[in-house]
Amino acid sequence: MYRTRVTVEYSGKGDPARSLALLWRTSERASRKGKPELNVDRIVRAAIEVADAEGLQALSMRRVAERLGVGTMSLYTYVPGKPxxxxxxxxxxxxxxxxxxxxxxxxxxxxxxxxxxxxALYLRHPWLLQVAVSRPPLGPNVTAKYDYELRAVDGIGLTDLEMDSVITLITGFVHGAARGAVEAAQAESATGLTDEQWWAAHAPFLSRIADAGRYPVASRVGQSAGEAFNAAYSPEHAFEFGLERVLDGIETLINRRAPTTRSSRPSA
Known part of the structure; x- marks a missing residue:
C-alpha cells in the first residue's frame, strides 16, 4: 500500500454542465483516426488505478496520460479537466x-x-477516505446507490428525513471505521513493524512503568484489549462491535416510531 501525506479533495468543484454531461455521458467524443483508442471510461479507469496505487497526491492529468501511454493534451478531448x-x-x-x-x-x-x-469499497479504494463529499457528484451510480440504500428502510414507519438520516448514520459510521483500518494498515508499511512486533517491543517497558494503582481501570482494560487483539487496536473488532450497536440504535428508533412493528431479530 502506498504511503501518503494528508490530502483532501472536494467533489463538485468542476463546471456543473460539463461534469453532469460527463457523468451521464451525454456528449462523448469518438476517438480520432490515427490516435490510440481513448474514451471516457478508459481514462477514468486509469485515473482510479493511479489513485489506488499511489494516492490522491499523485493524481494528475499528466500522470493519467502516462499510464495510458498518450499525450496529456489528448485527454482533454474527452475530459474537460481534473475536477x-x-x-x-x-x-x-x-x-x-x-x-x-x-x-x-x-x-x-x-x-x-x-x-x-x-x-469493502473503502478498503479497495482507500483514497475515498480523503474525499469530502458534502457535494456529491450527481451521477448515475451515486443516484442508484442512494436509491438502493434508502429502499432498505422504506415502508418501516420512518419519515423520509429519518430514512435519509439512517443511511447517513450507517455510511458515516463505516467511513470512520474504515479510516481506522486503512491507517492501521499504513502504519505497518510506514514503520516496518507489524502490530505484533510493535506490541512485543513496547510490552516489556509498559510492565515496568505502568502504575496499576494510579490507573487501575486503564491498566485492566488495556491489558485485556492487548491480550485479545495482540495490538492496541483491532479495526475489524471495532467495525463489528460498532455496527451492531448502530443497528441496535436504529432498531430503537423504528420501534419508537412504529410500536406495533415486530423486531427484525428472529425470536429465540
Missing part, C-alpha cells in the same frame, strides 16, 4: 457496491449488507 475527471472517478467506484435484486427481507439484514459493501 470533472475526479467526479466521474467517484461515481464510477460507487457503482462497484453490490445491489442484489433480492435483498435480505428485513431492514437490519439489508443495512448490515450495505455497511459491509461500503466497508
Amino acid at each position: 470533472e475527471l475526479f467526479d466521474v472517478m467517484l461515481d464510477t467506484v460507487y457503482g462497484e457496491t453490490a445491489r442484489p435484486e433480492h435483498a435480505p427481507g428485513d431492514w437490519r439484514g439489508a443495512l448490515d449488507r450495505i455497511a459491509r459493501e461500503n466497508w
Whole structure:
C-alpha cells in the first residue's frame, strides 16, 4: 500500500454542465483516426488505478496520460479537466457496491449488507477516505446507490428525513471505521513493524512503568484489549462491535416510531 501525506479533495468543484454531461455521458467524443483508442471510461479507469496505487497526491492529468501511454493534451478531448475527471472517478467506484435484486427481507439484514459493501469499497479504494463529499457528484451510480440504500428502510414507519438520516448514520459510521483500518494498515508499511512486533517491543517497558494503582481501570482494560487483539487496536473488532450497536440504535428508533412493528431479530 502506498504511503501518503494528508490530502483532501472536494467533489463538485468542476463546471456543473460539463461534469453532469460527463457523468451521464451525454456528449462523448469518438476517438480520432490515427490516435490510440481513448474514451471516457478508459481514462477514468486509469485515473482510479493511479489513485489506488499511489494516492490522491499523485493524481494528475499528466500522470493519467502516462499510464495510458498518450499525450496529456489528448485527454482533454474527452475530459474537460481534473475536477470533472475526479467526479466521474467517484461515481464510477460507487457503482462497484453490490445491489442484489433480492435483498435480505428485513431492514437490519439489508443495512448490515450495505455497511459491509461500503466497508469493502473503502478498503479497495482507500483514497475515498480523503474525499469530502458534502457535494456529491450527481451521477448515475451515486443516484442508484442512494436509491438502493434508502429502499432498505422504506415502508418501516420512518419519515423520509429519518430514512435519509439512517443511511447517513450507517455510511458515516463505516467511513470512520474504515479510516481506522486503512491507517492501521499504513502504519505497518510506514514503520516496518507489524502490530505484533510493535506490541512485543513496547510490552516489556509498559510492565515496568505502568502504575496499576494510579490507573487501575486503564491498566485492566488495556491489558485485556492487548491480550485479545495482540495490538492496541483491532479495526475489524471495532467495525463489528460498532455496527451492531448502530443497528441496535436504529432498531430503537423504528420501534419508537412504529410500536406495533415486530423486531427484525428472529425470536429465540
